[in-house]
Amino acid sequence: xxxxxxxxxxxxxxxxxxxxxxxxxxxxxxxxxxxxxxxxxxxxxxxxxxxxxxxxxxxxxxxxxxxxxxxxxxxxxxxxxxxxxxxxxxxxxxxxxxxxxxxxxxxxxxxxxxxxxxxxxxxxxxxxxxxxxxxxxxxxxxxxxxxxxxxxxxxxxxxxxxxxxxxxxxxxxxxxxxxxxxxxxxxxxxxxxxxxxxxxxxxxxxxxxxxxxxxxxxxxxxxxxxxxxxxxxxxxxxxxxxxxxxxxxxxxxxxxxxxxxxxxxxxxxxxxxxxxxxxx
Amino acid sequence: xxxxxxxxxxxxxxxxxxxxxxxxxxxxxxxxxxxxxxxxxxxxxxxxxxxxxxxxxxxxxxxxxxxxxxxxxxxxxxxxxxxxxxxxxxxxxxxxxxxxxxxxxxxxxxxxxxxxxxxxxxxxxxxxxxxxxxxxxxxxxxxxxxxxxxxxxxxxxxxxxxxxxxxxxxxxxxxxxxxxxxxxxxxxxxxxxxxxxxxxxxxxxxxxxxxxxxxxxxxxxxxxxxxxxxxxxxxxxxxxxxxxxxxxxxxxxxxxxxxxxxxxxxxxxxxxxxxxxxxxxxxxxxxxxxxxxxxxxxxxxxxxxxxxxxxxxxxxxxxxxxxxxxxxxxxxxxxxxxxxxxxxxxxxxxxxxxxxxxxxxxxxxxxxxxxxxxxxxxxxxxxxxxxxxxxxxxxxxxxxxxxxxxxxxxxxxxxx
Numbered sequence: 169x170x171x172x173x174x175x176x177x178x179x180x181x182x183x184x185x186x187x188x189x190x191x192x193x194x195x196x197x198x199x200x201x202x203x204x205x206x207x208x209x210x211x212x213x214x215x216x217x218x219x220x221x222x223x224x225x226x227x228x229x230x231x232x233x234x235x236x237x238x239x240x241x242x243x244x245x246x247x248x249x250x251x252x253x254x255x256x257x258x259x260x261x262x263x264x265x266x267x268x269x270x271x272x273x274x275x276x277x278x279x280x281x282x283x284x285x286x287x288x289x290x291x292x293x294x295x296x297x298x299x300x301x302x303x304x305x306x307x308x309x310x311x312x313x314x315x316x317x318x319x320x321x322x323x324x325x326x327x328x329x330x331x332x333x334x335x336x337x338x339x340x341x342x343x344x345x346x347x348x349x350x351x352x353x354x355x356x357x358x359x360x361x362x363x364x365x366x367x368x369x370x371x372x373x374x375x376x377x378x379x380x381x382x383x384x385x386x387x388x389x390x391x392x393x394x395x396x397x398x399x400x401x402x403x404x405x406x407x408x409x410x411x412x413x414x415x416x417x418x419x420x421x422x423x424x425x426x427x428x429x430x431x432x433x434x435x436x437x438x439x440x441x442x443x444x445x446x447x448x
Numbered sequence: 449x450x451x452x453x454x455x456x457x458x459x460x461x462x463x464x465x466x467x468x469x470x471x472x473x474x475x476x477x478x479x480x481x482x483x484x485x486x487x488x489x490x491x492x493x494x495x496x497x498x499x500x501x502x503x504x505x506x507x508x509x510x511x512x513x514x515x516x517x518x519x520x521x522x523x524x525x526x527x528x529x530x531x532x533x534x535x536x537x538x539x540x541x542x543x544x545x546x547x548x549x550x551x552x553x554x555x556x557x558x559x560x561x562x563x564x565x566x567x568x569x570x571x572x573x574x575x576x577x578x579x580x581x582x583x584x585x586x587x588x589x590x591x592x593x594x595x596x597x598x599x600x601x602x603x604x605x606x607x608x609x610x611x612x613x614x615x616x617x618x619x620x621x622x623x624x625x626x627x628x629x630x631x632x633x634x635x636x637x638x639x640x641x642x643x644x645x646x647x648x649x650x651x652x653x654x655x656x657x658x659x660x661x662x663x664x665x666x667x668x669x670x671x672x673x674x675x676x677x678x679x680x681x682x683x684x685x686x687x688x689x690x691x692x693x694x695x696x697x698x699x700x701x702x703x704x705x706x707x708x709x710x711x712x713x714x715x716x717x718x719x720x721x722x723x724x725x726x727x728x729x730x731x732x733x734x735x736x737x738x739x740x741x742x743x744x745x746x747x748x749x750x751x752x753x754x755x756x757x758x759x760x761x762x763x764x765x766x767x768x769x770x771x772x773x774x775x776x777x778x779x780x781x782x783x784x785x786x787x788x789x790x791x792x793x794x795x796x797x798x799x800x801x802x803x804x805x806x807x808x809x810x811x812x813x814x815x816x817x818x819x820x821x822x823x824x825x826x827x828x829x830x831x832x833x834x835x836x837x838x839x840x841x842x843x844x845x846x847x848x849x850x851x852x853x854x855x856x857x858x859x860x861x862x863x864x
Contacts, residue, residue, distance in 0.1 A: 305695060357840040364836060368829040377695045379642065379706045379817035380494045381825060384528045389487040396480045403473050410473065425484070432487075 175227040175234070176286070176294060179248060182223035183282045186255060189216030190275025196268050213271040218259030220278065224252035231296040240312040241297040247285045247430060249312070251278045253320025257358055262324075266346025273327040277423075307373035315366030315391075319426055321359025322398055325352045326423025329401075329416040349405060352419060356405075360398055367391060390429040397422035466543060467550035475540040479533065486527035489519060494528075495642040495817070541630050548623040555616050565597040565608035565848070567860060572850040575858035582857040591859065594849055603853040610846045618838025625832030632824035639820035644708065647812050661701035667770055667810050675710055675768060677812055692814075708813040710768050712739040712761050716806040718750055726750055726802065738811065739766055753802060754781035761808075765793070768810045778804075 189212075196209025228248055231239035239245050258274035299308065332348045370388075371381040382388060401418045404410035410418075465471060490512075492504050508525065509516045516525060523530025579588060584605055587594060594607040647665040661683040668676035668691065676693045681700030690698035690705075698705045714737040718726040729749045730737050737746035739761055749756045757778040765772035770793055778787040778799055786799045793808035846862040 361833060361836045361840060365833060368833070371825070375819070375822065376697065377706075379697070379704060379815055379819070381636075381819070381822070382528075383494050384486075384491040386487045389483055389491070389527070393480050393483050393487065396476055396483070400473060400476045400480065403469050403476070407469055407473070428487075 175230040175296070178223050178227035178230060179282065179286055182220040182227065182251075182255075183279065183286060185216045185220035185223060186251075186275055186279040186282060189213045189220060189255075190272065190279050192216060193268050193271030193275055197272060207268070210268045210271060213268070213275070214259050217255045217271060217274055217278070220282075221252045221255030221259060224248050224255070224282075228252070234296040235298040238299050238309045238312075239296055240309060241299045242293065243430070244285060244289050244294055246312060246316055247281065249316035250319040250323070250430060251282045251285075253317045254278050254323050255320075257317075257320045257324060257355075261321075261358060262351070262354060264350075266348075266351045269331065269346045270324065270328060270351050273331050274324055277323050277327045281427075305373065305376060307369050307376060311366050311369035311373050313366075314362050314369055318359045318361070318363030318366050319430065321355045321357075322363060322394075322426055323355075323359075323423060325355025325359060325398070325401070326419045326426060328352050328355065329419025330423060332416040333413060333420055348416065349411070352401070352415075353405065356398060356401060360402070363395060363398070367395060386432055387429060390425055390432060394422055394425040394429050397425060463546065463550075467546035468543075469547070472540065472543050472547065475536055475543060479536045479540065482523055482530070482533050482536065483527060486524045486530075489524045491528065492526055495815075497642075541626070544623050544626050548620055548627075552620050555620060559614050559617050566606045567848045569850075571848070571860050572858040575850075575860045577859040577861070579857040579859070581855045582851060583855070584851050587857070591847070591849065591857070594847060605851045607849040607851065608847070609849075610844070612842040612844045613846070615838050615842030615844050618835040618840070618842065621835025622832050622839060623835070625828045625830070625835055628824050628828030628831060632821035632828055634821075635824055636819065636821035639818060641703075641816075641818040643816045645705075645814040645816055647814065663700070663705070663814070665810070665812050667768060675707060677707070677710065677768065677810070679705055679814075692812075703816045703818045706815040706817065708815050709740055710810065710812040711741060711743070712765050712768070712770065713737065713809050713811040714739070714746065714759050714761075714774070714806060715809075716748065716757075716804055719803045721801050721803070726752055736811075750802070753800070755779065755786070755800065755802065765808070768812075770808050770810050774808065 192209050193213035196207055196213065199209065200207060228239055228245060231245060235241075240249075254274055255278050258270055262270045262274075328348055328351045332352075335345065370391075374383065375381050397418060401415060401422060404415045404418055490508055492501060496504060505516070512519075519525040520530075523532045527533055579591075582588065587607075591607075591609075593611065594609040596605060597608045598606045645663060647663060661681060664680045664682075666678045666680070668678055673693065676691060679690050679692045679698050679700060681688045681690070683701050688700050690700055692698040692705060692707050694707050696707075715735065716728060718728055720726055727750070729751060731746065737748060737759055739746060744766060745758055745760045747756065747758050755778060757776065760775035762769075762772045762774065765774065773790045773792060776787065776789060776791045776797075777785065778797075780786045780800050787797065791797070791806075794806065796803070796805040798804070844862070848860045849857055851857050
């Protein structure tokens with residue numbers, strides 16, 4: 169039974185489940201144009217995506233057991249958490265019309281993210297690592313958990329924005345398109361408060377550790393940009409002239425900066441020299 | 449009269465502009481567009497004193513050349529103090545205040561004075577939800593929260609229910625949270641102080657923020673985790689003792705004290721046979737040998753005697769234990785070994801007609817930080833989060849129902 173505690177095995181299983189969920193939702197869309205609310209394909213997609221999310225939580229728990237504490241010392245862990253949050257948010261939180269589209273969207277974001285994370289992260293970097301003493305205390309885990317959960321919801325909102333831009337409202341099957349705005353609102357309503365909580369917990373953690381609330385490093389600025397773009401989306405969603413495609417474009421930009429934030433660490437792409445960090 | 453009218457019209461137009469959501473959109477967009485490139489350029493670390501700031505900018509110019517000035521003017525370097533960003537943020541806050549004032553009255557009225565509880569009969573005729581065979585005394589479970597509001601006859605009864613009507617006020621609360629953030633920013637700009645304090649036992653350091661506040665440090669108990677110390681603050685005749693460790697700041701004299709670094713400090717006094725005090729050189733011209741993080745050995749010399757020496761603290765000693773034994777080596781002229789052995793942290797020794805006495809202490813470097821905006825920030829964060837959750841998660845639901853004696857219950861709702 170040792171393989172059960174192998175977090176990589178669990179994550180690989182999650183990737184398979186997520187891929188199956190994506191295929192189920194896509195096949196359902198092709199079959200019925202997403203007109204059936206509680207179709208078998210959609211329910212299968214929900215089941216597979218939810219299973220993927222739970223498997224990722226198990227993988228994180230296994231990593232936590234391995235290090236005897238919170239398993240959030242590496243970006244790898246945060247990516248697993250974000251994908252788990254996205255999959256579980258879809259499986260448990262999205263109901264009603266358009267949920268097949270949301271399933272396709274969640275799967276198309278979660279599956280490649282997880283597969284690329286597993287493929288591109290070397291085994292040394294995947295090795296569980298205890299949280300350093302400086303990251304101790306309660307605020308760091310709150311910061312990571314809340315931000316990861318928030319990213320899950322916002323990734324779905326941003327993904328549906330991207331899907332809306334790609335699919336558009338044109339074409340013969342116009343009535344098959346879901347109420348994009350309702351789907352996006354669900355993602356925003358779930359993700360935005362969690363991201364805000366994550367940012368505030370991060371500020372308090374920084375205050376407890378170093379004595380400043382905000383240090384304007386790359387990651388913090390990108391997080392602020394992401395938060396700003398989703399704040400913008402709240403304002404554009406019902407304003408004439410901004411509804412529809414402009415609103416979807418704002419959400420898509422939010423999705424792009426969200427992934428930039430996840431992938432760019434404080435030092436990634438930056439050369440730290442005598443206290444100066446820079447890219448260009 | 450004409451002029452007053454023009455002023456009124458102008459004021460109205462300005463108010464509509466200030467309180468418009470469209471303006472908020474453009475301002476948020478401007479802030480995002482300014483911040484995004486700034487993420488890829490160096491930003492000065494917070495809390496630098498003016499000299500350190502000057503050094504940082506000089507280093508930045510040496511690396512990036514003269515384009516630093518242009519980038520700083522745009523605000524992509526040093527974005528936190530960029531006049532453009534500050535201007536956009538101020539306009540955004542003004543817009544937030546105006547929006548809040550503009551909508552507060554309407555939202556408050558909607559929350560406190562629910563509109564009519566009985567709709568015209570026509571509304572019930574085209575109700576989207578209709579139940580049959582309903583007993584007026586026992587509604588379906590999902591409608592159990594409806595309350596009777598008017599009963600013109602026993603054959604027709606009206607019911608009304610509402611939930612979450614306070615939810616929309618969350619928007620106001622979250623805008624209030626943003627205003628408290630503004631107060632936090634103002635307090636931060638006006639009163640943020642950060643000072644480095646270097647402390648050794650027996651010595652005192654004064655914190656400039658509060659006249660008459662002085663600190664002393666002592667090592668923690670032997671079984672305490674590495675890097676644990678006690679800080680004693682004395683102000684206005686009152687003493688306060690608090691533990692301090694990495695990422696465990698102490699509070700004293702209205703400031704938070706962060707442990708920046710710590711280690712052992714060793715100092716010797718050398719006398720000649722005739723009792724003269726001989727000069728002793730330590731690295732960097734300091735009066736002590738400092739074993740900070742990562743430094744495991746130190747050297748000193750007596751230039752007049754041609755004597756040199758090395759001191760190697762034990763691993764436990766390097767973690768801030770002043771009572772651990774040390775390894776001491778003393779060389780005479782021509783690198784002749786005069787002494788090599790383990791010695792107590794405080795002791796004395798006679799070699800080559802000189803008399804050496806030494807003592808070992810811990811030292812800590814602290815950052816004393818005063819942040820008057822922290823309380824405002826926490827209050828703002830609480831308002832922002834509570835308001836956000838109320839606005840996003842509490843759905844105002846209103847339901848009007850009419851029951852007729854034939855058991856038909858017609859339900860009109862304001863939500864899906």
